[in-house]
Amino acid sequence: MAVACGLCAGANYLNQPLLHSIAQSFGISDGTASVLVTCAQVSYALGLLFLVPLGDMLERRRLVVTLMGVAALGLLLSAASPRLPGQFTWLVLGTLLTGLFSVAAQVLVPMASLLASPAHAGRAVGFVMGGLLTGILLARTVAGVLSGIGGWSLSYWVTGAVMLAVAAVLAGVLPRSRSTAGLSYAQVLGSMWQLLTTQPRLRSRTLLGGFSFGSVSVLFSTMALLLGGPAHGLSDATIGLIGLAGVTGALMANLAGRLIDRGHATATTAAGVALLLLSWLPLWWGQQSVWIFIAGMLLIDLALQAVHICNQGVIYALAPQARSRINAVYMTGYFVGASTGSAVGAMAWLHGGWTGACLAGLGFGLCNLAALLHDRTLARSAP
Template sequence: MATACGLCAGANYFNQPLLNSIAHALQVSESTAGILVTCAQVSYAIGLLFLVPLGDMLERRKLTVGLMLLAAIGLLVSGFAEWMPSPFTALVLGTLVTGLFSVAAQVLVPMAASLAPRESSGRAVGLVMSGLLTGILLSRTVAGLLSAVGGWSLVYKAGGVAMVLVALALYRVLPKVAHSGARLPYGQVLGSMATLIRTQPRLRTRTLLGGLAFASVSVLFSTMALMLGGPEHGLSDSSIGLIGLSGVAGALMANAAGRLVDKGLERPTTAFSVLLLVVNWALLWYSQHSVFLFIVGMLVIELALQGTHICNQNVIYRLAPEARSRINACYMTGYFIGASAGSAIGAWAWHHGGWTGACIAGTVLALLNVAALLADRRLSHPNAQASGPSAT
């Protein structure tokens, strides 16, 4: 499950270290190529809103496998985009399809929480999320290395084949896990998500925490290749991809964050992660003069993001256990709306202020996240919300 999550999520990040190469190969500007990052995140958010809730309606193994096979089609369209009459349009289409259906990962995360005993659900979510986050980070490295071997499109072709193979493996090993509770019509399932948002204040504040944190980090993700590949450092695609490995250690800490939550340390872990994100942007600003500082900054920013994210997920899954797929859909939709907004803000900030502008934008978003943390702290005890109206 962790491997499948990593592949699904990582597929949306193949383009980030390749933006310069894609721009040159398809004869578009760097800012136009940067649209791919936003397209992937917007389509992923749409999938979260309209597809992930199906996990509370349908048998989850078949749902997961079906979504992954459709995502594989999107990857293959992107991989063969150069052969089509309008290559960049085909690449955008493939990116949108991949993003929409790669939300299979977000069916698997609450499924892991459901399969695990309550006292170890934090570790289960942390383990699966470690796989997901490691996949995101390794995707940049793999994309950069494969680009050096066979051009920017090779990673999409290889990813499409890998997606099919992992989907078939999942079908063989996953247990059948049907929806929990009474079967609801699709329209009612979507409507119940609005009820969850209205009746669960901590779902709102934790979604805001996650969305703002990911928005801040996405400013970095959407501009790092432009800075590292530009005149300041002049790095190649493969070098930029290898630098992405620095964040893997931070992603692996998701499992440790889950263990801290199981020990009742969710509040201090969240606070430390939120404040770490703010402080780290100063380090990232100095990294325009030092690749080493950028590597350290990548590690720290992943620690901050994953600490916040894992704490958020473990809090919201306790709010309404019978509606975990819908709660996850609500949270992750906000999470990736934040990501797409951060990417767009990063592109705008880069256009107007270069790396300094990007760092200012990232810092402002991180400071807004501190305000969201204070709002969450003002709520009653986390478990008090669990007795609210049922989403079903």
């Protein structure tokens, strides 16, 4: 399940280091090629809203395998697009299919919590999330290596084939798992709004997730401008390798899961929020030293995963029979925070350079602190 989550999540990041090669292959501008990134993000968000809730309606093993199979077909269609009429159009279609159906990962995460014993649910979620995070971080590097070996399409061929193989394995090893709620699709979608309005801690934890990911997205949207600019003058390849430092977040995901199982979700969340705020100090100093920047990046990634895993541990316990719908609500807010952080980060860089970006990231962190205090009030007043 962890490998499947890594493949599904990473599939949406394959195109990011390949955009220039794709542009050259199709004879289009880099700007036109960058539309692929937007297509992947928008289709993934739509999948979160309209496909992930099916985990509370359909048999989950079959749902996961089907979603992964269609996502793999999207990858293979992308790989074959240079040989098809209307080449780039087929690549866009393949990207949309992959983004929409790769949300299988967000069905697997709550399913891991459901299948594990209550005493080990946090550890199970942390382990599966560790696979998801590792897939995101390694996707860009693996795509670049495969592109160097056999062209940009090779990364799509390989990833699509591996995803089909893993889907086949899951079909054989996952137990059958089905919700007993007996809801129609319209009722499933309508109940998501009801969950948001009737579960205060779902709202507070969604705010925590959105603000924390927003703060980190400020960093991700501007770090290449700092590292590749006059201050450091690093190449794209070197910047990509620095991004791999975030793989430590996968370790935090597993640790946070264990702490949740021991009843320390509140304290771990508080530590993550505090660490996220503090990380912006070495990140700001990072304009003087790459090594200090890397230290700040390690800290903020650890903080993000601590908050995120704790959030999932808390929200899954709110309504165990509706975990897929709760996860869909939470993850939608999580990615809204990410896109907002990216936009704010770009604007802050434009008007204030790296200092402006750091202040923007710190602002998201302070909003995160306010959300934490609100959540702790809700936790104390809960029956």
